[in-house]
Amino acid sequence: MEILDILLTANFWEAAIRIASPLIFGVLGALICERAGVLNLGIEGIFTAGAMAGWMAVWLGVDLWTGVLVAALTGAAFGFLHAMLTVPLGLSQHVSGIGVTLLASSLSYFIYRTALPNVSTPPRIEPFRPFEIPFLSDLPFIGSALFSQTAFTYLAFILVAVVAYVLYKTPLGLALRAVGDNPDSVDAQGLSVYGLRIGAVVAGSALMAMGGAFLTMSAFDAFFFGMVNGRGWICIALTVFASWRPGKALAGALLFGAFDAFQVRLQTQVGAFLPSQVFLMLPYFFAIVALVLVARKADYPRALLVPWFKGAR
Amino acid sequence: MSEINLSDAKITNAGQPVVLRLAGITKRFGPLLANDHIDLDLHRGEILALLGENGAGKTTLMNILFGHYVADEGQVLVAPKQGGDLGSLERGSPGAALAAGIGMVHQHFTLAENLSGMENILLGTEPIFRLVRRTGPARRKVEALIADSGLAVDLDIQVSRLMVGEKQRVEILKALYRDARVLVMDEPTAVLTPQESEGLFKTVRALAARGLAVVFISHKLGEVLAVSDRIAVLRGGRKVGEIFTRDADRRVIAEMMVGRDLPASRRTPRDPGAVLLDLDSVAVTGQGTRNSLAAATLSIREGEIVGIAGVSGNGQAALAALVAGLVAPASGTLRLFGEAITRPSPNAFARAGIARIPEDRHHDGVVGAMTVAENIAIEELRGPDFQRHGFLRFAAIRARAEVAIRDYDVRCQGPDAPARLLSGGNIQKLILARVLDRKPRLVLANQPTRGLDVGAQTEVHRRLLAARDGGAGIVLISEDLDELLTLSDRVAVMAGGRLSEARPTETLNRGTLGMMMAGHDEERAA
Numbered sequence: 001m002e003i004l005d006i007l008l009t010a011n012f013w014e015a016a017i018r019i020a021s022p023l024i025f026g027v028l029g030a031l032i033c034e035r036a037g038v039l040n041l042g043i044e045g046i047f048t049a050g051a052m053a054g055w056m057a058v059w060l061g062v063d064l065w066t067g068v069l070v071a072a073l074t075g076a077a078f079g080f081l082h083a084m085l086t087v088p089l090g091l092s093q094h095v096s097g098i099g100v101t102l103l104a105s106s107l108s109y110f111i112y113r114t115a116l117p118n119v120s121t122p123p124r125i126e127p128f129r130p131f132e133i134p135f136l137s138d139l140p141f142i143g144s145a146l147f148s149q150t151a152f153t154y155l156a157f158i159l160v161a162v163v164a165y166v167l168y169k170t171p172l173g174l175a176l177r178a179v180g181d182n183p184d185s186v187d188a189q190g191l192s193v194y195g196l197r198i199g200a201v202v203a204g205s206a207l208m209a210m211g212g213a214f215l216t217m218s219a220f221d222a223f224f225f226g227m228v229n230g231r232g233w234i235c236i237a238l239t240v241f242a243s244w245r246p247g248k249a250l251a252g253a254l255l256f257g258a259f260d261a262f263q264v265r266l267q268t269q270v271g272a273f274l275p276s277q278v279f280l281m282l283p284y285f286f287a288i289v290a291l292v293l294v295a296r297k298a299d300y301p302r303a304l305l306v307p308w309f310k311g312a313r
Numbered sequence: 314m315s316e317i318n319l320s321d322a323k324i325t326n327a328g329q330p331v332v333l334r335l336a337g338i339t340k341r342f343g344p345l346l347a348n349d350h351i352d353l354d355l356h357r358g359e360i361l362a363l364l365g366e367n368g369a370g371k372t373t374l375m376n377i378l379f380g381h382y383v384a385d386e387g388q389v390l391v392a393p394k395q396g397g398d399l400g401s402l403e404r405g406s407p408g409a410a411l412a413a414g415i416g417m418v419h420q421h422f423t424l425a426e427n428l429s430g431m432e433n434i435l436l437g438t439e440p441i442f443r444l445v446r447r448t449g450p451a452r453r454k455v456e457a458l459i460a461d462s463g464l465a466v467d468l469d470i471q472v473s474r475l476m477v478g479e480k481q482r483v484e485i486l487k488a489l490y491r492d493a494r495v496l497v498m499d500e501p502t503a504v505l506t507p508q509e510s511e512g513l514f515k516t517v518r519a520l521a522a523r524g525l526a527v528v529f530i531s532h533k534l535g536e537v538l539a540v541s542d543r544i545a546v547l548r549g550g551r552k553v554g555e556i557f558t559r560d561a562d563r564r565v566i567a568e569m570m571v572g573r574d575l576p577a578s579r580r581t582p583r584d585p586g587a588v589l590l591d592l593d594s595v596a597v598t599g600q601g602t603r604n605s606l607a608a609a610t611l612s613i614r615e616g617e618i619v620g621i622a623g624v625s626g627n628g629q630a631a632l633a634a635l636v637a638g639l640v641a642p643a644s645g646t647l648r649l650f651g652e653a654i655t656r657p658s659p660n661a662f663a664r665a666g667i668a669r670i671p672e673d674r675h676h677d678g679v680v681g682a683m684t685v686a687e688n689i690a691i692e693e694l695r696g697p698d699f700q701r702h703g704f705l706r707f708a709a710i711r712a713r714a715e716v717a718i719r720d721y722d723v724r725c726q727g728p729d730a731p732a733r734l735l736s737g738g739n740i741q742k743l744i745l746a747r748v749l750d751r752k753p754r755l756v757l758a759n760q761p762t763r764g765l766d767v768g769a770q771t772e773v774h775r776r777l778l779a780a781r782d783g784g785a786g787i788v789l790i791s792e793d794l795d796e797l798l799t800l801s802d803r804v805a806v807m808a809g810g811r812l813s814e815a816r817p818t819e820t821l822n823r824g825t826l827g828m829m830m831a832g833h834d835e836e837r838a839a
Contacts, residue, residue, distance in 0.1 A: 169445065169446060170442075170443065170444060170445065170446060171435075171439040171440065171441050171442075171443055171446055172441050172442060174428065174432055174435065174436055174446070175436060175437065175441060177425065177427060177428060178425035178427075178428055178432075178433075178436050179425075181425040181426055181427045181428070182423065182424065182425045182426065184419075184421075184423040185423045185424050185425040185433065185436065186425075186436065186437065187381070187407060187423070188379075188407055188417065188419065188423035189407075189411070189423075189436045189437030189438070189487070190406075190407050190408030190409075190410075190411045190412075190437050191408075191436070191437045191441070299427075301427070302426065302427070311381055311382050311383070311405070
């Protein structure tokens with residue numbers, strides 16, 4: 001059973017976690033927006049913008065963490081645009097989100113092309129390097145799978161805990177969960193529905209952009225066209241799969257990462273018999289299967305997609 | 314607006330100070346004058362009933378008080394918590410109203426269903442950016458409030474899993490937790506069973522006795538007389554009267570509310586005709602008592618109203634679904650117009666002449682996003698009147714709607730207004746126009762007057778009696794004993810999924826009906 005042997009290599013799990021990392025950022029971001037009642041389909045473009053902005057900042061000479069910050073702020077800016085259109089103005093979240101995706105990705109490519117008009121190979125930066133956590137990375141198997149990742153990946157895992165804590169243990173999280181279920185409950189208790197929703201979309205978009213930055217600053221070391229390649233959309237699906245819970249979001253991202261890592265290795269083993277596209281399709285195919293199994297009883301935030309206006313009758 | 318004298322702390326007969334004053338409140342929604350210079354004082358420890366028909370401006374007034382709306386003119390004045398002269402309240406800010414000790418229990422609850430009761434109570438009471446939630450002291454305070462007020466509720470399960478009455482208790486606790494001195498309750502009994510309402514009245518009286526000032530919005534005369542100290546009546550956006558409850562009686566307030574004399578509905582004796590619907594030991598198996606029916610035997614004849622009494626949720630839904638053709642009998646025989654039916658279909662039933670007045674008129678009775686005209690025509694769209702060669706005849710639909718709006722006095726902005734903008738009473742009139750104009754042979758009226766004001770109620774009663782006199786058979790499912798005794802020729806009682814024998818109304822009164830309902834309860838307990 002050579003195929004199953006794949007699952008037993010530390011190298012496979014190391015890859016699965018690496019592939020999952022940007023998705024973790026993305027799902028957390030989408031989850032925060034949707035918990036507050038706003039669907040953010042700007043995610044795909046915000047990924048691209050984050051990937052470009054973070055990479056370019058580093059290429060222009062700032063250090064890596066500052067680059068991450070630049071990416072996050074870029075995402076926050078697009079998030080603010082989406083929030084203003086959908087929250088106080090109450091426009092269609094679908095239309096606004098797709099608009100933000102088109103705007104953010106086109107703008108990113110435009111800026112990239114304008115800054116580097118004549119390059120054939122994209123310039124490289126010095127990305128995050130694997131950071132071996134002392135002692136833990138010496139553990140057999142999980143040491144090299146889990147504790148020899150880049151600091152950016154560790155940040156993704158830490159953020160899962162942080163988001164879960166904020167959501168379930170702080171007054172802010174309470175208000176956030178309430179505003180996505182019934183904005184009137186928040187309004188009647190004297191809190192600002194607009195403030196909460198705008199804040200959530202801005203913060204969530206910043207996380208999404210960090211997911212994009214992971215691609216250019218940790219997974220690869222350069223920016224190129226089409227590199228986000230649907231990861232944003234996958235995050236939207238994973239959010240439903242995760243029932244809007246951070247822990248399940250982590251599990252979903254890891255599952256998807258595992259499928260992706262698995263199909264790459266499968267290609268080398270049985271690639272001779274099947275076209276490679278079949279393998280490339282596998283993670284998406286299983287994502288759909290997983291959604292069909294889980295999403296039928298999905299417990300959507302009740303106020304998701306529903307605009308709220310102060311003093312409306 | 315004239316100058317308002319802030320130091321004028323008026324004293325009532327009871328000698329209690331004013332805690333809240335509305336001065337000259339005026340609010341317009343487009344051309345509609347929802348509140349027209351309303352003045353109102355509220356005293357410590359009193360229960361003030363704000364009475365009026367739907368659309369009289371009660372809810373608007375209270376939403377201004379609570380800061381959901383901003384008044385176009387006028388002022389809300391509150392006594393400071395530490396005592397002293399009345400001061401004006403910041404406009405348009407629920408936060409300011411809460412801080413001033415004004416709590417509001419809305420008609421549609423403002424609860425986040427995905428949170429627990431405790432979390433809903435705490436929402437917005439803590440500094441929002443604090444890193445931890447300190448729930449210990451808060452929980453002790455809420456538990457003390459529960460012990461004091463008797464508002465028992467499980468604080469830790471999700472609100473979505475609470476019963477309606479329990480959700481309302483959470484709403485009241487929310488206000489009390491914030492040390493409310495004024496509690497506004499917008500039609501609090503609209504969603505409650507009679508038993509739950511009784512419990513609520515007891516609680517409200519106890520809270521008032523401890524100094525809480527309560528504004529109780531309602532259009533139900535009986536409960537207003539039972540629970541309030543003072544009554545203010547609104548009509549068409551104006552305050553038309555204010556009276557101490559001890560000096561009031563039903564007729565006087567009803568006239569104040571409606572602005573005219575209300576004819577009493579009276580049933581004239583009539584011999585029933587042929588059997589229209591016959592249930593012989595029909596059972597329905599569904600989820601829970603609400604949707605199950607055990608071996609029911611009942612017949613409805615032409616020209617009679619058969620009342621089904623009982624507390625909601627005891628199998629009425631199953632009976633209604635059966636009559637509407639939505640479910641098939643699990644056992645027994647159902648005969649409709651003399652024909653045994655094994656595979657019912659709602660469409661076939663409707664075409665055979667069954668009219669339905671659904672229990673949840675907002676949800677099942679109209680399509681809110683569609684216009685009044687479309688809603689009136691919706692059950693006959695396939696008929697020759699409203700379509701030709703598969704295309705709708707909009708002119709005919711509109712013409713029909715204009716007639717219906719006039720005949721049934723549906724108050725709306727016209728045939729093209731979306732149905733969701735109509736008040737409950739006018740939605741019900743729209744439904745009556747839709748179903749009764751077709752001269753149905755059998756009418757299923759499920760809680761036809763629940764939540765309606767006196768005027769609309771009288772209108773529904775009149776229409777149902779007219780349909781009966783015209784030869785229709787009517788199944789009237791209701792919780793309102795007075796309504797059942799006034800309208801029905803015979804009444805059966807529903808309890809725990811069992812339907813009693815239908816007895817002539819002449820042999821019944823409120824007491825015997827209550828006994829029949831209780832008798833069933835004992836049977837179930839045994």
